[in-house]
Amino acid sequence: MRGIVERALRAFLETRDADEKLREIAKRHGALPVLNDMSAAYLLRPTGDVISVDWDTTDRFDLEVDPRIRNTAIYQGTRKYPELEPLTPTRTDKSKVCPHCDGAGKDPDAAKLGLENVLCYCGGLGWIPETDHGGIHENVDCADPESAGT
Numbered sequence: 001m002r003g004i005v006e007r008a009l010r011a012f013l014e015t016r017d018a019d020e021k022l023r024e025i026a027k028r029h030g031a032l033p034v035l036n037d038m039s040a041a042y043l044l045r046p047t048g049d050v051i052s053v054d055w056d057t058t059d060r061f062d063l064e065v066d067p068r069i070r071n072t073a074i075y076q077g078t079r080k081y082p083e084l085e086p087l088t089p090t091r092t093d094k095s096k097v098c099p100h101c102d103g104a105g106k107d108p109d110a111a112k113l114g115l116e117n118v119l120c121y122c123g124g125l126g127w128i129p130e131t132d133h134g135g136i137h138e139n140v141d142c143a144d145p146e147s148a149g150t
């Protein structure tokens with residue numbers, strides 16, 4: 001893992017047309033940008049850790065421990081950098097079919113609208129880890145003060 005990510009990171013930093021802010025974040029945190037969303041950049045470290053860096057506070061990072069988020073970030077990384085392909089998250093017997101896309105890997109609503117940049121809950125894999133609740137009770141989680149702000 002280490003060598004593959006380090007090589008891809010070096011190549012990214014040398015890419016002339018790389019986004020300057022993303023390049024800065026990659027350099028500062030020693031990690032390869034694999035996925036961007038509205039609030040944060042997700043990066044893969046040579047150790048295999050996935051971190052997220054808020055666009056507004058780029059000197060800090062959060063370690064991503066949610067297996068679904070990790071899988072999403074790594075899988076999207078394999079699509080951006082073909083050399084990361086050996087790191088593709090592995091589906092197990094216990095993985096569950098994504099309840100949002102029924103395994104297609106594409107958000108059905110976004111697909112209808114032709115939105116290519118909207119990711120399904122599963123991150124495009126079509127399956128989610130066995131420990132994931134599938135996002136069905138998302139609103140309940142948001143109202144739970146225990147999980148707020150984590």
Ligand SMILES: [Zn+2]
Pocket residue numbers: 098099100101102103104105106107120121122123124125126127
């Ligand atoms: Zn899905």
